[in-house]
Amino acid sequence: MSDAPRPGAAPFTERTPRVVAARHLTRRSGRERVGRFLAEGAQAVREALSWAAAGRGRVHELFVTSVAADRNPELVRAAVDAGVPVSAVTEKAAAGLSETVSPQGLVAVCDLLDVPLSLTGARLVAVLHGVADPGNAGTVARVADAAGADAVIFAGDTVDPHNGKCVRASTGSVFHLPISRSRNADEVFAACRAAGLRLVAADGYAEEDLVTADLRGDLAQPTAWVFGSEAHGLPDDVVATLDTSLKVPIYGGAESLNLATAAAVCLYASARAQRSGPSHPPSAGQH
Known part of the structure; x- marks a missing residue:
């Protein structure tokens, strides 16, 4: 009917x-x-x-x-x-x-929303690795959409993007940008590198922070930000395989930032850096 x-x-x-x-x-x-x-x-x-x-x-x-x-x-x-x-x-x-x-x-x-992994022309990608909480995952998808990212990839043992709480937390953003899934995180990282993306771990224990990397011009490069679970972050062995790791500087007394807030800071820092110069083409995922 x-x-x-x-x-x-x-x-x-x-x-x-x-x-x-x-x-x-x-x-x-x-x-x-x-x-x-x-x-x-x-x-x-x-x-x-x-x-x-x-x-x-x-x-x-x-x-x-x-x-x-x-x-x-x-x-x-x-x-x-x-x-x-x-x-x-x-x-x-x-x-x-x-x-x-x-x-x-x-x-x-x-x-189902997920599509085969294709990163041709991508300049900004969010990779969720081992994120179990659907609310966090959906909120990161929403942030990635708002920041003009080209894709969100659910890698390894990560929550299903079609989970009801994840879809709701995204406020519709899961329908806006490509969503891909792969149980094999190593394949995801290899695909990012093959597309010319620099793999950056968002790691609260990193030696270098976002501001230093931004001043050096690193954030203007095509980047795949890799985010881990809020409770445990990224495993050390995963961080070791990525190109670099950066932390969001904490200027006040807060112990840390939650996953979605940290993702917002990181993705917007890259989006701003990538759009600040005339030499950078529009994002492949702009709409």
Whole structure:
């Protein structure tokens, strides 16, 4: 069906087969088995529809409660106009598709986002290595998008970018820039080097800091920033394989910065340095 739910039609319940099938997408194994994931909330659905309209993937279905439909008529209309099946669901069914405490009642079923790793022409890339927290990962994707990065790569044993909390924390940014995944971090690092990117570890224990590297002009080079988990950072053996490591200087009494804040400082420092001179071409991922 490609129209909005018929007036008077009974909404799908949590036992309706299509809702049951969609609920399997809240688990990584379910997502990878069918190649789809859930994008919840008005902002994520809006970005998903734009992403599909640009030919970058497909939105297979939109589940919506009556309350959410009344609040977001333009999104329901956009889905209908795009030929996306729109299915009315009960509040309980919507809650079963949500990974939030307060479900928004809008859930889109989308193709997986990740694309084959391609870094041709890239000048700024964020690599997440061993980041387990989906909120942190999604926020770094949002920061990378805002800083004009060309790609975000989930390397090694890192959270799934299609995790509901990750998608939500990105506020739609996962639909804006290329997302790649690889369990083999060494292959990711090799691909970055092959593309001419300098691999820089964001490491709170590094001997050199961001400001010194910036003054020397290092940050104007094509760069892949590598970020580790907030709890443990990057393993020493990983840092040893990268081209250099830099820390964000702490001028006050704070013990450290959280992952997303450190990523914002690092990515924006590179973005500013790369854009400050007329000799640097626009980023390959600019939009």
